[in-house]
Amino acid sequence: MPLREDRRLIEDFIPIREISVQAAREKSIRKGHISTLHLWWARRPLVAARAAVFAALVAAPETSQKRTALSKAMIDLCKWEAGEDTLKKARRQILEAQRDRLGLPSDTPLKDVPPPKVLDMFAGGGAIPLESLRLGCETYAVDLNPVAHIIQLCTLVYPQKYGKKLADEVEKWGNWVIEQVREEIGDLYPPIKVGEVAGKQSEQLSLLVSGKPKQLKLANELTSVAYLWTRTVKCPNPACGAQVPLVRQTWLCKKKDKYVALKTIPNHETKRVEFDVVESKTERGLGFDPAAGSSRGNSTCRHCGATLDVKYIKKEGVAGRINQQPMALVCTTTGEKGKTYLAGKQFDSYIPNESQLQERLSKLCEETKLTIPAEPLPEYGTLGFRVQPYGLLKWADLFTSRQLLALMTFAKWVRLAHQKMEQKGYEEELGKAITTYLGLMLNRVADRASTLCTYDPNPTASGVNHTFVRQALPMLWDFAEGCPTGITSGSASNSLPWILNVIKQEANCGEPAICKRGSSMALPIESESLDAVITDPPYFDSVPYADLSDFFYIWLKRSIGHLYPEHLSGQLTPKKNEAIMEPIRHDRDKKKAAKAYEDMMHQAFCEGSRVLKAEGMMVVVYAHKTTAGWSTLIDSLRRAGFTITEAWPLDTEMGTRLRATNSAALASSIFLVARKRKDGPVGDYATDVKPELSQIVRERVTTLMAEGVSGADLVIACIGAGLRAYTQYERVELPNGDELDANSFLSEVQKEVVEAVLTSVMQCDRRGVSLVDKPTQYYIMGRYEYGELAVEFDEANTLAKGVGVELDGVGGLTDSKLALVKKVKSTIQLNDYSDRGAFEGLGIQRTEGRQTFNVTPQGIGAAPTLIDVLHRLLWLADHKPSEIPMLLSLAQPDATQLRLVAQALAGRALTPEPGQETTTAQRTKEQAAIDTLLASWKRLVEDNLFTQSR
Structure with missing residues (x-):
């Protein structure tokens, strides 16, 4: 296949090793990063997105000297700390390449050159379009999911439109909402007087501060940070009938010379287990194993020794007989450093009465006309969801009554804040933008305010973990409840600054993007109008975006739904046209689900081809590692008229990812580079495809090994590069005339890669x-x-x-x-x-x-x-x-x-x-x-x- 005259840098060379280092490093960067605005799953690192956009729009170098200079420029550009001068240089290079591409005279001022138009058709969390904006492109972002669309507005439109004054307004109204909520429900998280707790024990209170015994003054006041709970069920032994805690582990602090945990003590009179705080300078000195709790859903009665298997627990859950019991309260102490730990029996009177919580919830709903989130959870078997067999069938079931009351109160005051802005004469769109960030603040609080949050006892951790530690909602037997009206991690006061930092960071990154909510299978964009489509599509069966995002949708609908009726009026997020291999949506038929995904991806890529200019560039970020996922993507691209011209692996994960554990994980995202295929003859596998495939694979093995790429990542990257030999033809035939399908071709590529790697190794x-x-x-x-x-x-x-x-x-x-x-x-x-x-x-x-x-x-x-x-x-x-x-x-x-x-x-x-x-x-x-x-x-x-x- 002859090389195109308009060859781009991404088709020639990119410094993958240096960019990979920066992409992996970025995972640990927090302040101002868009990941701290709102959770979205599987976001690509910004520097990787920047590399893809820049390399897709800049011409390939003509000499080795220019290649060296471009490589250095990319290394400087693809850093989180890249300064404005570096970005300006990159924008200039992109416009110079665009000027040549448009055939404009070389003396045409760059200010008169129309910037390239770039689309992300699966925009998700907005990483790719944000970097397109930063590099001066006219940027389009499309996504079907309403939660993603709201995130994109807050990332790609509002900061650029209103600048840093927006941050000031969001801070002002965010603090106003927090104060109103604190005044209304602050009593749900009351401070605890040491004297009152000590009085119950008829003695001076000896507590543990940061793992050290410390005699606290009776006048000291404790502020709650995390309430630790365990779910319980009744012992199946008829002669026992005790409440069995299902807690997996009872660690409170794990640090050298500071080991604190809860010891379980059966109370045979009350038929309940009590918890005592125990500390030691060594783990062995505790005298018990804090991790010896339930395992894989199976537990043991502390009173009679009966075994409770997971089937019994599920049965109790379906019957509504899974309860919860307080284990401990983690506090901070006025005038003291570190944490103070109270056992459940020491603070149970400070926990609000359930009937009173229900009464207040009902009153709030009546007053606001809002409802608690009774929307149904996805059907059991949906990717990533494992809570339904335990009787958790509605989204509201994932929250305690206190959590529901707190989140509903936040929703109430977010809506009232918007009313106040209207009364004060705020411009309509500005008021809408400010209120939208307040809705995101509520979602950040909700992420650490469900019964699927764990407590991290490590001293460097924040305490209460996110609901979405991973891309799933598994069942938890013990959970942590934070204080949303407080000032610690998970509170609104802690969440607001993260949002403000992102607004300030992105306030000057370019013109606002054009964000559209809709299907990638029907793009609202003019044909042959775009210079590049750079996108990170859903990976076959990896992430159930729509189902997971319902967790946030239910709160956005209640807090800002009136501002976005066109996006937030449905019961839940749309699922019918989501591109995912989800058997549940196809009568649990995996083949039908795979076919539906392939058809959707094919239609989306056909739309990508339609809106691209004849010499436009398609870059697809892909990270799925199974043959089924790859063959589906390849067939979708090929059938849509694309030829894959290159493939580059970028390590986008932290060094502490799964490679450090007991299971293998692919390090890389593969950047597949594709062009619109011109009509050509049918390819013969033996004479046309196989010889070119062998040459591509051997060259790529040599090149990537020199770049330090190896292992599974080398193999996958070589497979990606080998696709050019196949996808340049609309049809590839075997000697007998049969068509060679993508799955069979992948097997052939694998053989070539194995042989090439073995000759090298x-x-x-x-x-x-x-x-x-x-x-x-x-x-x-x-x-x-x-x-x-x-x-x-x-x-x-x-x-x-x-x-x-x-x-x-x-x-x-x-x-x-x-x-x-x-x-x-x-x-x-x-x-x-x-x-x-x-x-x-x-x-x-x-x-x-x-x-x-x-x-x-x-x-x-x-x-x-x-x-x-x-x-x-x-x-x-x-x-x-x-x-x-x-x-x-x-x-x-x-x-x-x-x-x-x-x-x-x-x-x-x-x-x-x-x-x-x-x-x-x-x-x-x-x-x-x-x-x-x-x-x-x-x-x-x-x-x-x-x-x-x-």
Whole structure:
């Protein structure tokens, strides 16, 4: 395919390593970042979005010197701290490229050059369009979701339209709302007099301050920070009938020399469990295990020892018999540093009466004509939702009565604030903008004011966690309730400054964007009018945006719904036209759901093609790691008339992401670069596609490895780049005339990538790779992609198909107790030499009469593999080195091939974090054993093999 004259930087080169560092770093930046305005799931880092916009609009360099200069410019630009001078330079470069693209004279002043028009058709949390604005583009943002649309208005329109004066007004009215709410419901979170608590115990009160015993003065006043609750159910033992707390863990503080936790004490008179605060300088000194609570929903009665399984708890929940009990109160103390902890029995009289709360709620609803959020939760089985089997069926069920009263009171005063503005003669749109931020303030409070919030005992944490610690709503057995009228994390007073910082940060980032709420399948934009579509679409079945956002929609509807009747009048957010692979919406049929998602994405990309100019650029940010997700996206783009010209991986996650735990996670977002495909001939796979695919993959493996990209990210990025060979044709045919579908092509790409990576990792040619048996190839690739981590079976099976081996079934790599691969439920993990090497027959040959049999974990007769021989050899070197000569005599491995395998596994294939150098202490047990073996290779292997051959 000939290169286009209008080739862009993103089709040539971008400094992915440096930008990845900044993108990962940005996750820890808070002040002024749009993530602190309002939660939205899976936002891309701003610097990554900036890189995509800039590189999509600037021309590719003509010389190596210009490439070096552009690379440096991008590195400077793609930093959170990039200054105005750097941004001005980037805007100038974009306008210069636009001037050339439009064919304007080179002396045309840049102020007379119309800026490029850029669209994000799945705008979500607004990261991409915000960076488009910052770079001086005429920006369009479209999203179907009303919550996302409101966030976009507050990110892309109001700050740019009203400037920093908007922040002053939001601060003024935000504080007014907080004061009114505090006056109305401050009694729900009363200060606690130490003397009153001590009086109950008929003694001076000894409390724990920051984990240290401290005698507090009776005049001291405690301010509540977090109320800690546990859900309870009645013991199923008829002879017992006690209330069983379902609490998972009782930690209050975990810090060196400061360990504080709650000890559970059964009260046989009241048939309830009481909690006492215990502290120690060491964890062991507590005398009990604070983490020994319920596990996977199963719990134990502290009175009689009866076991309560999750089925029983669900049954009690459906019957409405799950209750809640206070465990502890975390406080601050006037005149004291640190935290003070009260056990439940010390403050239970300070908790409002339930009937009084219900009475006040009813009165509030009658006064305001608002209703508590009785809208239904999604049907059980919906992605990410796991609370319904416990009787939580309405959104209101996720809140305590006190939380509902507090949030409804905030909604009331947000509405009244808008009325006040009208009375004071505020300009209509300004008043609407100010009030909208007050609605976001309420949503920030709600995020830390549900019964799905946990308490974090670590001293560096804020205490009460968000409802959405992850992109789901799982059931919790113990929860933390903050004080929304206070001044600590989760309160309105704490939330308001975060909102103000974002307004100030974005007040001068350009002209307001054009934000439209609507479907990406019917864009309200003129045909062939845009220079670029840069978007981050929903990833197949990853995030149920609409269902999750209902949590916030119900409060926006009650606080600012009257200002946005066109967006906030529905019962819940629209679901019918949401592009997601959600079986629940298709009678639980996964195939129908996948087809619906593909059709929607195809229609959306067709719309993207319609609104793009002939030479326009499409950049799609994609991070899904399964074959199903990739093949769906590819088919959608190809059928919509796009050719994928490039693919770049950017690490957009923090260094502490899942790679540091026990499961594998893809580091990167892949930036797929596409162009509108011109009509062309049908492609022949054998003569047109395969040769180009091989060339692309080998070049990309070399380039990306030089950039420090490796492991799963390298493989996925190479697959993305290889798509150009396929998507440049509307149809690709096999030699028999059948069409090659996207799923089959991905298997072909995977094979090419595996071979290219193995030649690099093993440092040999294709022939050398072909001489290594397939199970050993899979082991090397598995270690290279996943290290020692567990990985989802589907992802691992995709790699297995690329290598040409079977994971499951008789004779598969997971078959037998000494299998190469261990399968646990839906995950697999490679077994190392210490798991397998003790098997005496591993990888050897046994002769009976004139027949030679190979002995492997799969049984007698299966072909021996180099990895079997190596694992047995490593184990013998550790435990029985004297038996090594006998092993080599029976196994008779090819010494050259065996050493290639050992060297590959000792090098990059087993590094715990791809792209990083490892110290001796960081090397895995298997790496260390291979290091020792290679150091003595001649003596232990070659000399013994030579002796045996003689």
